[in-house]
Amino acid sequence: MPTIHDVARLAGVSIKTVSNAINDYPYMRPATKQKVIDAIAELGYRPNLTARNLRSGRSGLLSLIIPDLRNAYFAELADSVMRAADAQGLSVIIEQSGGEKDRELALLHSDRAQLADGILYSAAGLREDEAHLLTSVSTPIVLLGEHILHGPTDHVTMQNVEGARAATEHLISLGRTRILALGARAGQTDGSAGLRLTGYMQALDEAQLPFDPALVVDIVGWYRFTGADAMRRILASGIKFDAMVAFNDAIALGAMRVMQEFGIRVPDDVAVVGYDDIDEAQYSLPTLSSINPGRDEIATVAIRYLTERIASEVPLAPRDHLSQFELIVRESSR
Amino acid sequence: MPTIHDVARLAGVSIKTVSNAINDYPYMRPATKQKVIDAIAELGYRPNLTARNLRSGRSGLLSLIIPDLRNAYFAELADSVMRAADAQGLSVIIEQSGGEKDRELALLHSDRAQLADGILYSAAGLREDEAHLLTSVSTPIVLLGEHILHGPTDHVTMQNVEGARAATEHLISLGRTRILALGARAGQTDGSAGLRLTGYMQALDEAQLPFDPALVVDIVGWYRFTGADAMRRILASGIKFDAMVAFNDAIALGAMRVMQEFGIRVPDDVAVVGYDDIDEAQYSLPTLSSINPGRDEIATVAIRYLTERIASEVPLAPRDHLSQFELIVRESSR
DNA sequence: GCTCAACTCTACAACGTGGGAGATCCCGCG
């Protein structure tokens, strides 16, 4: 690997002149610059980023901490984040926490995380009341998702209450009255589950529909199989319902599958709306109505907040951003 | 951020002694080491990885170049790779190429890629006859997937021919005789499509079943919607078939969805086997039989090859590794 | 022809760490 010294020697100039040429320093004779350029080409020289990073104190790397890439929502979020980062010339190191608090904290404090200029942190294990643990991290952080709403730093997320309300209103507008809320979490009022439940209840209230606690189904872990399991329990219990708001697409798909096993028709017998609008919602049978939470907007704003934090000399006050959502109506609720 | 100098000053020793303490240099008095440890704790010192990287010439970063994270196969591959890397204390920078040749090459030669100690390269755009372009990259590379089989470096992949043959044999064993091969690519004999087609044909041969070219369906781009589109064309054409080997799970799921729209029962009318065994195969309706290609093994071996290449003083001869596959029989072919 | 500012380039230092070589100390042994 040739270094800047080799280029300087070949071009017959000082290393600083080579550096100047690379960095478009204005006060250079064109002839000198050309000599440097030629030497760079001849040697195939490329600047050593590590050295540059050491000098500048920046690495151009962001760390994205998410629970699990196999979860389609996070894979698509990662995709959005990487595209937004790429547009800024930044690279992304993805770290999987498995949603475990200990591992999340370990990742935040790991030597590896410290290599990144900033951290996009989609907390799953850490709770609101543990948010103060974040202040001990000197690397700028932007929070994604719901688990920490009022942390010591910026927070970018989706309109959970409004999205769930829109989904529920949509089902009500179809004339449905007994609407399952699939994916609640006992006692949780913040977090995605709690917020979406709030939206669900707001919609019922508005429409003056009675709230039946039996229609609210707790699920720990939003995966296809937990959705399927929950639906089996519901059907076994004999509860009647004519619609379902699922708090993410995975459990909606799992539950739909079980309903179909039991001969329940979607949307005729039960209309279904999911949440997240993952790619698969377009290809399930029937295609799944869903709330598109505005992932690209979340990613873009999060990266902007984070780069601003990185660049800022002074501590910034925490900011909040809620992305635009959109109800996508497909076959499952038509 | 305290540096090693601050620690040295506080502990009353030289910076090298601090360095020695951190790196478990054996010849130290326990008392000295303790002083250093105390000082580190008091200051909250953490070694600067960038400086360490510059000094050592290693970054502990690997670059994983894949077409698209939104594709479940690659998301799950990335997951496996990150776990395998994590076990070695390495971080992974994921770069999405979109499957475009120009972007793939740009990524290989980008300054950012140069930050990584090694590259895991899942080529999609680059062809076999362009493999020589890889030799101009000085960073160690390990190839994943089929697009370049005999490149200038290690290659880790799955047993495509054998897997597709096993899938086809399984369908034949169910008494099926007119088996669609969904996902071929005209004229391609290498690449996943070509290899899997070869396995399909071998199984037919062995069973002395006739080969009907009409049953081989080309698909460009293996997504749910291309699988769905292809199936619509097939049904429109009136070709008769009683089974289907799809060359990945996404097109299998897309095609199944269309079959069900048309009232074709899976597996009664048409038995289906996919390829890749993505998570979703366990949750579709019906659940999808598939070939588990051994992703974890691919990831582990690829990381091992790559770290060996990185550590090696001398150029290594290209190696090949084929992972173990497994036929997973589920409802779609039972 | 002189002055001054702008232009062009260079030497040096510094970012934070770890390798190498050497200085000092201590202990056992003859």
Added chain:
DNA sequence: CGCGGGATCTCCCACGTTGTAGAGTTGAGC
């Protein structure tokens, strides 16, 4: 008591880059 050798620690420097300061050059204006 002197010596050899291991134990322990320090000094110096290099990794490759860029910021700072300044030296030397050029040219416009008078």
